[in-house]
Amino acid sequence: MTSDDDFDEDIEEQIDVKSMHGEGGESTEWMDQPKMKKMFQEIEHRLQGVLGTGQYDWVDRRVFDQVFDKSTLLSIYKLMRQGVIDTVEFPIASGKEAHVFYATSIDGPRAVKIFHTSNAVFKGLTKYIEGDPRFGGLKRRHRELVTIWVRKEHRNLKRLENSGLRVPSAFEVNRNVLVMEYLGSNDGPSPRLRDIKIENPKYIFEQLVNFIQVSWKDADLVHADLSEYNVLWHNDEPWIIDVGQAVKSAHPNSEEFLIRDVRNICNWASKKGVEAPFEETLLRVLEG
Numbered sequence: 640m641t642s643d644d645d646f647d648e649d650i651e652e653q654i655d656v657k658s659m660h661g662e663g664g665e666s667t668e669w670m671d672q673p674k675m676k677k678m679f680q681e682i683e684h685r686l687q688g689v690l691g692t693g694q695y696d697w698v699d700r701r702v703f704d705q706v707f708d709k710s711t712l713l714s715i716y717k718l719m720r721q722g723v724i725d726t727v728e729f730p731i732a733s734g735k736e737a738h739v740f741y742a743t744s745i746d747g748p749r750a751v752k753i754f755h756t757s758n759a760v761f762k763g764l765t766k767y768i769e770g771d772p773r774f775g776g777l778k779r780r781h782r783e784l785v786t787i788w789v790r791k792e793h794r795n796l797k798r799l800e801n802s803g804l805r806v807p808s809a810f811e812v813n814r815n816v817l818v819m820e821y822l823g824s825n826d827g828p829s830p831r832l833r834d835i836k837i838e839n840p841k842y843i844f845e846q847l848v849n850f851i852q853v854s855w856k857d858a859d860l861v862h863a864d865l866s867e868y869n870v871l872w873h874n875d876e877p878w879i880i881d882v883g884q885a886v887k888s889a890h891p892n893s894e895e896f897l898i899r900d901v902r903n904i905c906n907w908a909s910k911k912g913v914e915a916p917f918e919e920t921l922l923r924v925l926e927g
């Protein structure tokens with residue numbers, strides 16, 4: 640990195656610090672800035688759900704404060720202006736890294752995955768580094784890393800879908816926000832394999848083996864976190880989600896990840912009473 644880059648980063652960081660006090664939910668001063676106020680007024684009615692007002696008064700307002708910092712609101716604003724989403728309604732799931740929301744668009748429901756731009760672990764680390772003159776622009780770099788991660792999930796979804804696999808269609812991405820197909824019905828989001836009574840484990844096992852095989856052979860990807868937590872049971876079929884960590888076969892650890900995925904689903908199937916020998920399954924994946 641050149642010193643010019645450093646300079647740019649420092650300047651940006653200063654702007655960030657001045658105008659982004661609200662990050663992490665400590666303060667929302669930035670909301671009083673005229674520009675932000677205007678922007679927010681424009682989209683506020685489309686965010687009623689997540690603000691805990693309107694028909695979703697059960698939504699915990701803290702979720703909003705936790706997830707929608709200034710930069711995230713701007714991304715949502717842009718996605719709304721582009722017509723990618725119309726409203727953001729309520730949280731479907733919340734994790735350490737991301738919240739997933741139910742959203743609407745003129746073309747139907749959407750799932751919006753919003754990655755946290757500063758998580759607790761990261762915050763814990765930064766207090767030792769921030770303020771040390773040797774390391775500038777940390778927050779910004781973390782945000783950039785999150786952005787890369789989200790783009791990676793978007794691209795991975797596209798690759799997998801192009802190989803004919805059952806994953807949610809990826810529609811658009813803006814910084815830490817990923818808009819994808821909503822897997823669910825009017826009654827709610829489709830459940831994870833983890834949360835349902837499995838009636839046809841053999842069929843599901845075969846589908847998961849097929850997923851690993853086609854990903855590897857055709858999409859040139861390994862999911863790398865395949866488990867009953869990242870498979871949704873949707874329209875009587877398993878659908879694979881959460882593909883941000885998936886890597887191409889050229890990744891130095893890709894084979895290790897492939898073996899782990901195969902082992903995980905074999906263990907899962909065995910527990911459900913399916914004969915699922917690990918080595919044979921791995922061979923099938925590799926030779927299939």
Ligand SMILES: Nc1ncnc2c1ncn2[C@@H]1O[C@H](COP(=O)(O)OP(=O)(O)OP(=O)(O)O)[C@@H](O)[C@H]1O
Binds near residue numbers: 737
């Ligand atoms: N397209 C979707 N349609 C419906 N529900 C979804 C969709 N994507 C995710 N979900 C729900 O949100 C939950 C979390 O999504 P996902 O697994 O992608 O993120 P995560 O596990 O929080 O990510 P991380 O592993 O980074 O913490 C899922 O378990 C599922 O219940």
Ligand SMILES: [Mg+2]
Binds near residue numbers: 868869881
């Ligand atoms: Mg997950």
